[in-house]
Amino acid sequence: MYFWQFRVYQRPLLRPLQTHHGLWQIREGIIIRLEAEDGRIGWGEIAPLPEFGSETLSAAILFCQNLENPLSITSIFSIPEQFPACQFAFESALEDLNIENQSRELEPKNYSYLLPTGAAVFPCLDDILAANQTNTYKWKIAVNSLPQELKLFEKLIDRLPRKIKLRLDANGGLSIAESKIWLKIADECKIIEFIEQPLPPSQWLEMLQLSQDFTTGIALDESVANLRQIEECYQRGWRGIFVIKPAITGSIQGLRNLWKKYPLDLVFSSVLETNIGRKSALRLAQEYPRKERALGFGVQQWFNNSDPDWLEKLWTTSANN
Ligand SMILES: O=C(O)CCC(=O)c1ccccc1C(=O)O
Numbered sequence: 001m002y003f004w005q006f007r008v009y010q011r012p013l014l015r016p017l018q019t020h021h022g023l024w025q026i027r028e029g030i031i032i033r034l035e036a037e038d039g040r041i042g043w044g045e046i047a048p049l050p051e052f053g054s055e056t057l058s059a060a061i062l063f064c065q066n067l068e069n070p071l072s073i074t075s076i077f078s079i080p081e082q083f084p085a086c087q088f089a090f091e092s093a094l095e096d097l098n099i100e101n102q103s104r105e106l107e108p109k110n111y112s113y114l115l116p117t118g119a120a121v122f123p124c125l126d127d128i129l130a131a132n133q134t135n136t137y138k139w140k141i142a143v144n145s146l147p148q149e150l151k152l153f154e155k156l157i158d159r160l161p162r163k164i165k166l167r168l169d170a171n172g173g174l175s176i177a178e179s180k181i182w183l184k185i186a187d188e189c190k191i192i193e194f195i196e197q198p199l200p201p202s203q204w205l206e207m208l209q210l211s212q213d214f215t216t217g218i219a220l221d222e223s224v225a226n227l228r229q230i231e232e233c234y235q236r237g238w239r240g241i242f243v244i245k246p247a248i249t250g251s252i253q254g255l256r257n258l259w260k261k262y263p264l265d266l267v268f269s270s271v272l273e274t275n276i277g278r279k280s281a282l283r284l285a286q287e288y289p290r291k292e293r294a295l296g297f298g299v300q301q302w303f304n305n306s307d308p309d310w311l312e313k314l315w316t317t318s319a320n321n
């Protein structure tokens with residue numbers, strides 16, 4: 001049995017993140033602390049993303065308020081699938097508690113750096129390129145009109161070195177006609193690694209068609225936000241890329257089982273979680289045997305990570321449980 005506590009956190013983004021889903025200014029979530037009878041401690045994080053179909057923060061808080069304490073391993077593995085972010089948090093806290101070698105390097109060398117959206121990329125682009133070792137970058141699209149965005153895109157690729165690969169993430173915000181235009185340009189310019197979620201999840205068949213009509217890869221993200229959706233898309237014929245956000249996908253063990261069962265092409269990706277969720281997600285990404293894809297964890301620039309005592313402060317200044 002494990003005694004456990006939780007705390008709700010709020011973390012401002014250094015500048016708002018603009019995506020097709022809107023402007024994001026504050027990351028909110030819950031930190032979980034599990035304690036074993038022998039005193040070992042494990043940390044986990046609930047970082048919901050309701051726009052992707054996960055539970056909301058308030059649903060997660062209610063869930064925590066009603067969960068038994070102490071908690072058994074069986075109840076951790078019985079968290080219902082409507083709470084994928086909670087499943088991830090409690091399973092990762094349990095794994096954290098059982099990990100022997102905590103000092104293993106987890107930060108990826110091969111990551112995809114998330115660029116500022118739209119024209120905001122230009123003033124800082126040279127500094128970003130100079131400060132990063134990586135060759136993979138991601139830029140959000142479907143936030144401005146297509147003609148505006150195409151102009152910005154041309155200017156952007158003019159300023160990127162030849163060796164660089166770019167991911168374009170539409171967050172489901174393009175029409176079919178716009179997707180075809182982007183894919184045609186991507187096929188021609190040969191710098192695009194993939195276009196991520198061009199259409200909303202309701203247009204899954206149309207995305208399947210697009211993936212067959214163009215050379216540039218399509219990555220599903222919003223369409224494959226949890227284990228059930230990943231399996232369904234594979235079984236219905238998706239052989240393209242799957243963006244996996246471990247913090248909202250659900251059971252960690254369930255995700256391992258899926259990539260052992262099917263030959264999935266996975267890109268691991270952040271939900272702007274804190275270092276607690278990040279560590280668990282990166283550990284999982286290290287276990288995944290195919291290493292060619294850059295990890296979508298180049299997002300540290302969105303937060304002030306300079307306070308080593310943030311967790312201790314969170315624990316002593318608020319009392320949720
Ligand atoms: O995947 C990445 O490279 C960066 C992370 C990212 O884009 C993201 C971060 C938070 C929420 C949604 C998304 C997204 O992929 O749509």
Ligand SMILES: [Mg+2]
Nearest residue numbers: 169171196221
């Ligand atoms: Mg995405």
